Amino acid sequence: MGKVLCFGEILLRYSMGGNFPQQQDMVAYIGGAESNVALALAKWKIPVAYCTAIPDHFLSNTIITYYQQMGVDTNTIIKSGERIGAYYLNQGADVKNAGVIYDRKHSSFSELKTLSINWEEVFEGVSWFHFTAISPALNANIAALCEEALVIATKKGIIISLDLNYREKLWKYGLEPIDVMPKLATYAHVIMGNIWAAEKMLGIAINPKLIGSGSDSDLVEHAKNTSEEILAKYPNCNTVANTFRFNEQESVKYFAVLYQQGNMYKSKTLFAAKPIDKVGTGDCFMAGLIYGILHKQERQRTVEFAARAAYQKLFIKGDATTSEAEEIEKLIHHE
Template sequence: MGKVLCFGEILLRYSMGENFPQEQDLNSYIGGAESNVAMALAKWDIPVRYCTAMPDNFLSDKIISFYNEKGIDTSSIVKSGERIGSYYLNQGADVKNAGVIYDRNYSSFSDLTSSSLNWDEIFKDVTWFHFTAISPALNARVASICEEALIVASNKGITISLDLNFREKLWKYGSEPIAVMPKLAKYANVIMGNIWAADKMLGIRICTQVTDNATDAQLVEQGEISSKAILNQYPNCHTVANTFRFSEGQGVKYFTTLYQENHFYKSKTLYTMKTIDKVGTGDCFMAGLIYGITTKEQPQKILDFATRAAFQKLFLKGDSTNSKSEEIKKLIHQDE
């Protein structure tokens, strides 16, 4: 197989400890949804290239060296602009938490221009292109760049995956997601997200009976309805996955679904009473889908691997997983 290309903004995440600023325990992590996917795939021995933008300085050089050490191809990283974007989130909180603070305006990635990117060169030896709804949320220019990449990838016959990450605080440049995402989603072969993101970004409506108090059975049924609607609306799409993660007291309940080849699959429902870091679980799930599809696993095995990988990420500090594929498969066998 060729390489998986992940395109999106690198971010630095800053997390305050419980006693900040009395104790100046502000930790930093390398993140960004597409970076997290690339990190997971490299850990699982899938050839992967990461395309982003960073300023030309010593911090970027150290981060690029780190990516290279992890086995990620960094040849398509653009050196431009003045700064790496960042966000602030307390340790253990969800990135969708109302308390998240983004500091991404005028970052190297958000200031990218089409002239900085040679897509024919970037897509060399690439058979899979992954992007997320976070990039087109930054500004109209980046949304247009995403569309340019999708047109080139589609013309080259490259498999395209889309993660419908909805970040309400990012859509501030005058366009609603529903006005942008459908024209990008039409190129995707694999779409991952959840029923609420599909409603908000693609106009795939949720049934009225699916309320905040919906049962798991109702949510699973809606997952199948939404998946079929996406496949009907976007003929290029052959696989749809949904994640369902809910806080229950101090713990988390997690399950997922997959629709592929006219069959609908559900994962086991997993529970934990304690988590370490919720950031990056969806990215880990997306990486698991790519891993399972590219290694030609059966649909249920694809879903089980992606689900267990994402659930395991809840117990790992940082934005990306460091679990090996063998470790995840062992956990799946223990669950059986």
């Protein structure tokens, strides 16, 4: 099994406690969607490397040491620029929350350009390349850099996965997601997201009748239609996954579906009472999807594992999961 390479910006997430600033209870977590995927895969004993850019100082070195301890290959991390990107979010809130504050301009990663990475070296020993729609949301240079990586990965026969993370507050450089993402999606073999992100980024229309009912069966039907349209528009793609997470007062309802070879596979619908941290659930699902595909699991087992991994993340503080693969499997079997 070759390595999975995750490409994207490392972030520091600052979360304020309920009594901030009267109590100085702001906590920092290592974050970033692609980082979360890398850390989950490493936890589950999948060979994984992380490609990002950070400054050359003691904090960066401390973070790199942490990744190494977690089992992530850090040889593809670039030392450049002067700052690590950050975002601010109240503890327990979702990154799609209107209150999220991004502080990513002039970060080391955001200042990368085409030809700044030796992809031939970075892709050495890599069989899977994962990126998300968050990176091309930063600026035109990063969008071009993503395409540069995708072209070379394709020539090398590397499997490519794309998470259609939509972050409205990041698309501020004159282009809309629909102007950028369809071109990048043409390279992907595995596309994950949800029906609303597919509309925003790939122009696949939402059917008001199906989403209006709110029933699981109608949402699954919509996901099937969306998946079929993605496969029709993007011939390289062979697998589409959609997640559904709904906040219901103090609880969360969660399920996911996987579409492959004309068949739809739905996970069990899970309910989380009083979740602790909603950040990183989608990343955890993506990692679970990669894990299942690499292990050649049956498709139903793959979607159940990925969904349960995402669900467990709701009860873990921080951006990345700490659940073992064996723990997730046991929870599935004991239901």
